[in-house]
Amino acid sequence: MIQATPVIVATYAEIALKGRNRTVFMRKLINNMRTALKGLPVADIRHVESRLLISLSEPEAATEVAARLKQVFGLQWISPAVPLPRGDIETAALAAVAADREPGLEEVCEAACALAAAHRGEARHFKVATRRSDRSFVLGSPDINRIVGAAVHQATGLPGRMHAPDLVINVLVLKDEVLVFCAKEKAYGGLPAGSSGRVMVLLSGGIDSPVAAWLMMRRGCRPDFVHFFSGRTAAEADTDKIRRLAAGLKPFSPLPLRLHLVPVVPYEMRAMGAVPDSYDMVMFRRFMFKAAARLARANKCRALVSGDSLGQVASQTIFNLGAVAPDIRLPVFRPLIGMDKQEIIAWSREIGLFETSILPYRDCCSIRSPKPVLTARPRDLLRYSGAMDLDAAVREACDAATRLDIG
Ligand code: ATP
Numbered sequence: 450m451i452q453a454t455p456v457i458v459a460t461y462a463e464i465a466l467k468g469r470n471r472t473v474f475m476r477k478l479i480n481n482m483r484t485a486l487k488g489l490p491v492a493d494i495r496h497v498e499s500r501l502l503i504s505l506s507e508p509e510a511a512t513e514v515a516a517r518l519k520q521v522f523g524l525q526w527i528s529p530a531v532p533l534p535r536g537d538i539e540t541a542a543l544a545a546v547a548a549d550r551e552p553g554l555e556e557v558c559e560a561a562c563a564l565a566a567a568h569r570g571e572a573r574h575f576k577v578a579t580r581r582s583d584r585s586f587v588l589g590s591p592d593i594n595r596i597v598g599a600a601v602h603q604a605t606g607l608p609g610r611m612h613a614p615d616l617v618i619n620v621l622v623l624k625d626e627v628l629v630f631c632a633k634e635k636a637y638g639g640l641p642a643g644s645s646g647r648v649m650v651l652l653s654g655g656i657d658s659p660v661a662a663w664l665m666m667r668r669g670c671r672p673d674f675v676h677f678f679s680g681r682t683a684a685e686a687d688t689d690k691i692r693r694l695a696a697g698l699k700p701f702s703p704l705p706l707r708l709h710l711v712p713v714v715p716y717e718m719r720a721m722g723a724v725p726d727s728y729d730m731v732m733f734r735r736f737m738f739k740a741a742a743r744l745a746r747a748n749k750c751r752a753l754v755s756g757d758s759l760g761q762v763a764s765q766t767i768f769n770l771g772a773v774a775p776d777i778r779l780p781v782f783r784p785l786i787g788m789d790k791q792e793i794i795a796w797s798r799e800i801g802l803f804e805t806s807i808l809p810y811r812d813c814c815s816i817r818s819p820k821p822v823l824t825a826r827p828r829d830l831l832r833y834s835g836a837m838d839l840d841a842a843v844r845e846a847c848d849a850a851t852r853l854d855i856g
Pocket residue numbers: 650651652653654655656657658659675676677678737754755756757761762764812813814
């Protein structure tokens with residue numbers, strides 16, 4: 450009788466392209482997997498012939514282990530598999546060949562038939578796809594496909610089909626084992642958390658900026674979050690929603706996350722009378738970016754991240770995006786810049802943040818002047834910055850920031 454699924458096979462994509470740094474990326478990836486799987490019955494994680502094999506000590510944990518692995522950036526596909534010892538299979542096959550019989554590959558066929566029965570659903574046709582990562586195996590891939598395919602056909606009645614079949618049963622021949630698997634869950638790809646350095650994410654209470662954060666995390670960045678609140682204290686501003694958004698990103702991070710809460714009062718006090726209404730929105734965004742840059746430097750972050758999408762609102766015209774912070778030397782990443790709102794919403798749902806993002810919240814951006822300039826000139830921004838002493842407002846706000854640990 451075939452055991453249930455005590456191994457999970459995971460593949461990685463982009464790391465394979467890394468030349469000399471590959472071992473560093475691999476080590477990070479495996480460490481991150483261990484952190485994500487903490488508390489689950491995992492016996493070991495092995496890097497075998499361009500795949501990661503996760504052995505479970507309790508087969509029932511397979512679903513939970515696969516779900517956690519999906520949150521580990523750098524992985525591409527995740528498949529619960531049935532592992533079979535290659536030695537026994539090969540000895541039997543060699544004996545058959547010596548006796549001039551067709552090898553039966555009984556264990557492989559049994560596993561393949563059990564998987565086909567479990568996964569066939571509405572499938573109308575199937576194929577067996579064999580890969581021999583170790584080519585010294587006594588049979589070639591076409592032979593294995595034929596022998597196992599015949600067994601599956603006999604057991605299920607399904608016809609085989611080479612092109613775009615509904616069901617694919619994979620047989621992977623490694624040096625010491627043969628893995629048989631069916632379900633392949635796509636993971637998110639990207640680079641291992643912590644491999645690209647730290648960034649400071651401007652996190653508002655909306656849909657966009659958490660998605661922007663997630664996309665940069667997927668590229669291996671470790672985020673700190675900064676949120677600007679109106680009101681005298683963070684408690685008064687009720688930033689619970691912001692904390693929940695940051696906490697929602699935590700499952701994707703093996704490292705603790707930090708949220709900086711910064712009051713906007715210092716900006717408002719100084720801008721009053723010094724900044725015309727039409728420039729208030731852009732000047733306020735300038736204040737946010739300069740304060741975020743200051744916090745970034747203090748926290749070893751090498752770039753800023755914001756959730757801007759070109760043309761989505763008045764503050765996100767080409768002119769206003771360009772004018773906001775010409776004097777900030779840190780790179781500003783805007784991973785949503787070319788995305789439609791519908792695409793951003795789809796990501797927000799996919800990563801499980803949408804419901805939190807649409808909870809009511811009074812963002813300090815939503816209370817700014819309703820008619821902002823669409824073509825702010827950097828020259829004017831610099832003039833108003835001098836008039837209100839923006840640098841002093843930035844200093845005061847950062848000095849009054851509170852830092853919270855998330856998870
Ligand atoms: P979101 O859905 O992320 O709130 P938005 O479409 O509402 O974005 P804006 O309010 O113009 O757009 O904000 C654009 C970006 O500026 C946000 O994605 C975020 O990165 C940053 N931002 C806006 N308000 C704040 C805030 N209160 N604190 C920190 N960052 C902010």
